[in-house]
Amino acid sequence: MTQQINQETAGTEQWHSLAQQLRIDSIRSSTGAGSGHPTSSMSAADLLAVLLSKYLRYDFDHPENPNNDHLIFSKGHASPLLYSVYKAAGAISDEELMTFREFGSRLQGHPTPQIPWVDVATGSLGQGLPIGVGVALAGKYLDRLPYRVWVLCGDSEMAEGSMWEAFQHAAFYKLDNLTAILDMNRLGQTRETMDGWHGDHYAARAEAFGWHAVQIDGHDPEQIDQAYAEALDQPDRPTLIIAQTRKGRGVSFLEDVDGMHGKPVSEDQEQAALDELGDADNLLVEVRKPDPGSGENFTAGLTGALNLPTWEVGDEEATRGAYGAALKALGGAREDVVALDGEVSNSTKSEEFAEEYPDRYFEMFISEQQLVSAAVGMSVRHRVPFASSFAAFFTRAYDFIRMAAISRANIRLSGSHAGVSIGEDGPSQMALEDIAMMRAVHGSTVLQPCDANQAAKLVAEMAERDGIVFLRTLRPKTPVIYDPSEDFSIGGSKTVRSSDDDAATVIASGITVHEAIKAADELKESGIPIRIIDAYSIKPIDGDTLREAARATGGKVVAVEDHWPEGGLGEAVLSALSEEADALHFEHLAVGIMPGSGSSAELLDAAGISSHHIVDAVRKLAND
């Protein structure tokens, strides 16, 4: 028989029963699957029982309601608990619960937004809280809606630096709409955590970072209730609830037993475990719905004319400068565009947006993991985030970018200071692996403009593009070669030089387009015309144009890029050309040595990707 619980009727007894039901369902689903993390679910069952039945404001029938709270399982491996919560809320059936981890089921091993009530994929630890910071930033500063962000954290993941980035930013931005619930069950995967049950350690840290901290017995519903109430009552600061719990709570042979991480109860032992937990009362929680509201507080898409900046052919401007100017223009035409930066906005040029639209600019300081996570969080709230840093430093956030793709997040990343062309700062500041990294993200888009007009047009395209969209910009100024009237669509390319007698095709992108033009001028004097293709859209790449050019030039192709040889433009070209079986005479020019300091020209030359290397490669092919 089904029993209803709601906010009015919930009390200690119901909370205990509900928590036991969540434990029972966590065991049943994971034993059914033959894998999963029941013990990590059982420790947090009381915490969720009280949250679900008294504090959460969520309309499971209308996950799109902007007033809904956000519940993020940063410890994504506690998915059996999350799915058991969904069942208790009446959102899924017991039958569906029992499809846990089956092929085709949306109830995957770790939560993903294939489930409509899941905001973001978790399962790589230390990501839920920084993303929660992003959602809370949107709630407080963009939506200005009273929803709350609840993040269930594991104690093992407190070792991830990204958690402390989140602690710093949440306090700095006074996110009183954010509550982190620490399921301090003491046991990690193989051993005790660094801090065990020392709740005072976590409390001291949280307080030192500017949070309110409260330590409770995580199996005492009344203490839990009190802690949530306290969290709601902290103006201008986030709260960490440190709940001392026991992994596998409620079953004698699981509770606080080391070596049980990520292990389901065997079928043989299942009944014994369930017996210890008592009868499930088939409780159904009537989760309090938020005010239905009147739709979003902002307009998506263009709300005015988009007046992109333009430059005259022959002007000099850095593509990063064009990024800044175009982003500012986009900000004027769309109120859903927001910008974030890793405290290098005067380098990436996002400062232009920041100065014009300070209410939609978020300084994320030198914390690239939090930078990307905040963008993901704002994407959850349907904003169009542009996050910028040096392209090299997005490597710091690669796990977050990878997971953002699993989250189906729509974020735009602008990475400046690409390649050896940056000059004197040296290799630590040079992105030389960013194209490989960003191409190898599911559904990603990778763009590299070579001039300012192209960069500005691509920034506008980025706003319309779903998925993970990466723009690679240059530090030095480059000549404007395209008329402001030209169009640049994602997936396209521009044929910069072309004749009927081209001896070879040179495929370039970004800075190397300009080297290719210099090479073409030199080769022309020797009577060797070449075709130059500006592959500004590296993924998707314009395979048709590349294959046609290869055919037209007898399969003689040079690819030249300011990037390591692996995974970049050259291999993208090879992949595109491999769709045709014609013989290929291929020369790949890429950065072949560890660069040092020097001028842009010296370093391009030393790396083997300057105009004279292109000339040599073409001559070699022409003589073949």
Next chain:
Amino acid sequence: MTQQINQETAGTEQWHSLAQQLRIDSIRSSTGAGSGHPTSSMSAADLLAVLLSKYLRYDFDHPENPNNDHLIFSKGHASPLLYSVYKAAGAISDEELMTFREFGSRLQGHPTPQIPWVDVATGSLGQGLPIGVGVALAGKYLDRLPYRVWVLCGDSEMAEGSMWEAFQHAAFYKLDNLTAILDMNRLGQTRETMDGWHGDHYAARAEAFGWHAVQIDGHDPEQIDQAYAEALDQPDRPTLIIAQTRKGRGVSFLEDVDGMHGKPVSEDQEQAALDELGDADNLLVEVRKPDPGSGENFTAGLTGALNLPTWEVGDEEATRGAYGAALKALGGAREDVVALDGEVSNSTKSEEFAEEYPDRYFEMFISEQQLVSAAVGMSVRHRVPFASSFAAFFTRAYDFIRMAAISRANIRLSGSHAGVSIGEDGPSQMALEDIAMMRAVHGSTVLQPCDANQAAKLVAEMAERDGIVFLRTLRPKTPVIYDPSEDFSIGGSKTVRSSDDDAATVIASGITVHEAIKAADELKESGIPIRIIDAYSIKPIDGDTLREAARATGGKVVAVEDHWPEGGLGEAVLSALSEEADALHFEHLAVGIMPGSGSSAELLDAAGISSHHIVDAVRKLAND
């Protein structure tokens, strides 16, 4: 005239003069270069003056002396200060100092180990301290030598989560040989840091993480002296010295002025700046040398017989299991081998080493940035570190891996749970971009064994290999297909099936080798023999064998990999084959959809990389 300072004679007056000289040289070198970070150098000049002349123990003539202290500039952009320190120590001439940032100079924009006194490259913020933790771990637990690790940190980089990973681990491991010196100059690149001059914030955090903290005026040599003395006197805990400083200290138009980050003094203003700093006395510091010692406390290389584990053909074992067993064997034969893990040692199987050699195993908990950094730190001290985690989670440390290559570090990374073959846990746990990521690291090696004997042999090879060496292992057990007597060298491949009539070549690696074998069996029944190449060495790849196979099979080649299509085995194959101009009929099978949960077989099939997809691809080519 040159004046000598040494530990005996150093005092307030000399410290002041020396600090001014360091400021003068920081300005001169960066103005000469036309770029660089003088103001970030000037704030820390007093801190370095006292350190160099009284506390540092370093023999600049013998940087290989194991007793030398380690001085790491985590704020690598303060390179003008570091190089000015080298000049003051008599290690470089003024003439060399003035080559700062010139092409070919070892005095690059950010420090790298091209300079013999630099342990590791810095310049990506938040890395020096976690690497310092690695060096200090080696000092306390491996070398057991009294050297100290001094790390100069910037206040902007305190926003990086990796710093707090370092704080946690340094305290957990009681690293009393580690001192972090925080140059709290308040100003970041574009604005004030989150904490400004609130030294109490940093002190509270450091103490909450278990450190000793001391707050001082960073321009008062006596307070600095006292702080260093205090740091030396803290048994079993590291010390953070929070030095309140002023960026650009000593020059009125630079000091505490916003907007001066990363800007050299103009040539016009240089003299005015130098005039304010007073006359440089051409001070030369006689840096105290450590005990010359009697060489290293350990033997490098093999010290005994290497008895690698073996499996019989037809046995089933996971390559991760073979990794663990082989690492244990390696540990028995070499005392310079150490292992580290990100608290998943029962998954990666490094637990086998941990159990046998607990003194050489370091648990780095769920902190992949610190995991890789500690390995880099141990490489500084000439150990042969093997760091393991899920391959997917090495994405968390990509910036550290990238920088480790610039550091010329020799580290081995073992990433388990590669690809969709892991099964039910879902995409958050699946490495599908790791090959792309690791190939695009300068000088890296990327290996993926398909059976246990091969894995074990490759683990032995890894120990002998310099640079960043990555091993990709599988979760599921796979059949042993190679006899224990077979050899597998890095850069090689194995031809698993071959005949004179092969209709096509299938190039596979790891799990897909087994799918290819199933496909070959099926195709053989239809009278279509194929060649199978096991490309276990993905970088360097065995281009000769691949090209020969392509020639032998009419250019008909299938590459099949459990990885996204970009930057992995397929593109490595295309790069190798592009060295020849023959026509190529290429089919690339890679993970083309976002996977979910399911069995290994279901997911391989859904991803389009199972045996029947290989059969289809071969049939398509055969019919071409």
